[in-house]
Amino acid sequence: MNYYVIYDGNCNLCVTLVQLLETLDQGNLFRYIPMQDEQTLQKWGITPQDCQLGMILIDANAPDRRWQGSAAAEEIGRLLPLGNVFVDAYRALPGVKWVGDKVYEQIRDHRYSLFGKRSSTYHSAYCAEGGCKL
Structure with a gap:
């Protein structure tokens, strides 16, 4: 395991995407922490206000390396097998990244009404140490 994915454990879309990642990864690369687990997130200095800006990806080997929002989604995609091909293509298309960032923000801000x-709260079977509440 090399990364922590901090997600909204109350959001249907977010949980569905975490479950998809769980199926693809089987806990090899990612561990998951719902943003509602404030006690665990305090270890990394992450506040509830930080979580309002979207999902967070933390490099477990270098916790200061972090991605948030659409950047976290892109980095997760890049880390998956052959994912870098798709992420590089997405980033190379003029204007597509800007549109993707704006779409991410809209979904983030309206996720409960949309999905x-x-x-x-959903707690992954592949939870981070101390973040399991099964």
């Missing part, structure tokens, strides 16, 4: 809110 619904879970009645309980």
Whole structure:
């Protein structure tokens, strides 16, 4: 495991995407922490306000290396097998990254009205140490 993915464990879309990553990765590269787990996030100095800006990816080997929002989604994609091919193509197309960033912001800001809110927080079976509440 090399990365922590901090996601909204109450967001239906976010949880669906985490579950897809869990299936693809099987806990080899990523561990998951819901942003509702404030106690675990405090270890990295991450506040609830920080989480409002979107998902966060932390390099477990160098915790100061972080990506947030659409940059985190791109880095996750890049880390997946053959993902760098698609991310590089996406970044190379003129204007597409800017549009992608804006779409990410809209989805982030309206995720509950667009995709619904879970009645309980999702905790991954591939959770970060100290972040398991199964």
